[in-house]
Amino acid sequence: MSLEHTKEELDPISSSSTAENKEAATILQPDASTQLAxxxxxxxxxxxxxxxxxxxxxxxxxxxxxxxxxxxxxxxxxxxxxxxxxxxxxxxxxxxxxxxxxxxxxxxxxxxxxxxxxxxxxxxxxxxxxxxxxxxxxxxxxxxxxxxxxxxxxxxxxxxxxxxxxxxxxxxxxxxxxxxxxxxxxxxxxxxxxxxxxxxxxxxxxxxxxxxxxxxxxxxxxxxxxxxxxxxxxxxxxxxxxxxxxxxxxxxxxxxxxxxxxxxxxxxxxxxxxxxxxxxxxxxxxxxxxSHEGQSKSEVLCGRDTVQIRPAHRQKLDLQQTARRLQKLEQHEISVNPFLLSMTIDQGRRMVVFQDGRVMVHGTKDIAEARSLYHRYFG
Amino acid sequence: MELMINGKSRSVSPDVRTIEQLLQSLQLGEKRVIVEWNQQILQKEEHGTTMIESGDTLEIVHFVGGG
Known part of the structure; x- marks a missing residue:
């Protein structure tokens, strides 16, 4: 395998853009290319x-x-x-x-x-x-x-x-x-x-x-x-x-x-x-x-296809108010009881929010994806 | 009661006595805000004790997280 080929495999984006640049350079007039540089x-x-x-x-x-x-x-x-x-x-x-x-x-x-x-x-x-x-x-x-x-x-x-x-x-x-x-x-x-x-x-x-x-x-x-x-x-x-x-x-x-x-x-x-x-x-x-204490904690719950996210500081969420805010999003199904709020997202994913601000994202083991969803709906 | 809020004149119910009550009436009670009251920035602890009067000038900024 040539060095050039390895590079392309490792970094297809930069080498493809180099190829495009070469192509672009051939159709540019000399004056224009001088201006570009x-x-x-x-x-x-x-x-x-x-x-x-x-x-x-x-x-x-x-x-x-x-x-x-x-x-x-x-x-x-x-x-x-x-x-x-x-x-x-x-x-x-x-x-x-x-x-x-x-x-x-x-x-x-x-x-x-x-x-x-x-x-x-x-x-x-x-x-x-x-x-x-x-x-x-x-x-x-x-x-x-x-x-x-x-x-x-x-x-x-x-x-x-x-x-x-x-x-x-x-x-x-x-x-x-x-x-x-x-x-x-x-x-x-x-x-x-x-x-x-x-x-x-x-x-x-x-x-x-x-x-x-x-x-x-x-x-x-x-x-x-x-x-x-x-x-x-x-x-x-x-x-x-x-x-x-x-x-x-x-x-x-x-x-x-x-x-x-x-x-x-x-x-x-x-x-x-x-x-x-x-x-x-x-x-x-x-x-x-x-510090560790100052950051939210995310963990994949063992064997459950679920990520739990705990905010850095204990919250006291008004679940009814949170439900009203989220209910505007008609594509999501929301149910609430005195202890938690449950919201379907898509593709089998669901979020459950507890009064203390803890959130479970069901249907994923990917912490980054879970945190992304969490911030999307809870700021 | 007439207040100047964010550069606009607004009528507010006379029941609204404090900055905290004003923020609630503007549905900003739950949000993180910075309030400048007659050119003075208030600490959050002062919102409940600062009494407002007709003619006061307020600038209210609330933090948002979207991006």
């Missing part, structure tokens, strides 16, 4: 923007960004930063592409949904086509504290594109521990929210929310319109470009939320909200979400 031409409209200029563009080219999540926010953030010429983009996601993603997750195609391609891989394939000069690293992973510690090594910024607060609070602790800024973003319906966290300068997410809420609205329970995603990402990526190009003095400094349908926008200055005794960013940090 000239970074100053490629980024000319960005360099013309005075606050960035050539200096800012060179800074971007030296920067590394870690994007956690390749769903709606992750797709859009990654595309913007890759087009903008950030030097390296690392993207991690545990999920695969589904048809209900295509309405807003801009990197994916019908083929990705039909093949159930992992989102990280489908994202990488598209991003390589968009800008082959950016280093792109894709990880199919359920990102917990351990993985995040590895992935965040040597990055300049973490972009939040997750769908749950447990991961966000983990990102928050990693950010404080290794002094890496991160940009929170969230959206549901026509509403979005974002905040830029710079260690030592701004309050952190722990200062603002203390612990992860469970049972909030999610895109899978309350829907989402694509412009809400794009608006959050517009704010997140603008802040990212400011940070990575050395324009820290231009950062927004506010907690920003908007509702595009209700025509509202709110911006609250947050610098006074830093808590001196915060366990993540205070004088004596303990980084609670990096």
């Amino acid at each position: 000239d970074p100053h031409h490629r980024y000319s409209r960005q360099e013309l923007f005075a606050p960035l200029g050539k200096t800012g563009q060179n800074e971007l080219a030296r920067a590394s960004v870690l994007i956690i999540g390749a769903g709606a926010l992750g797709s859009s953030s990654a595309e913007t930063l890759v087009r903008a010429g950030v030097g390296k983009v690392i993207i991690a996601d545990r999920d695969y592409v589904e048809w209900s993603n295509l309405q807003r997750q801009q990197l994916f195609t019908e083929e990705d949904a039909a093949k159930r391609t992992p989102k990280a891989i489908a994202a990488r394939d598209r991003l390589v086509q968009i800008n082959s000069s950016v280093k792109i690293e894709a990880h199919i992973a359920d990102v917990t504290a351990d993985e995040l510690g590895e992935l965040a090594r040597d990055v300049d910024l973490i972009m939040d594109a997750t769908d749950n607060f447990e991961t966000r609070l983990t990102i928050n602790d990693i950010s404080q521990k290794y002094n890496i800024p991160w940009i929170y973003g969230g959206c549901v319906g026509s509403y979005g929210i974002t905040f830029t966290i710079v260690p030592g300068v701004t309050p952190c997410l722990q200062c603002l929310m203390e612990s992860a809420p469970l049972g909030g609205d999610t895109c899978d329970t309350s829907g989402i319109i694509p412009p809400a995603v794009q608006m959050v990402v517009a704010h997140q990526t603008t802040e990212a470009i400011k940070l990575l190009s050395g324009n820290h003095d231009q950062l927004r400094g506010t907690l920003l939320s908007f509702d595009l349908w209700k025509n509202e926008q709110v911006s609250i200055k947050m610098n006074a909200a830093r808590k001196p005794d915060c366990p993540s960013c205070g004088a004596h940090p303990t980084y609670p979400h990096l």
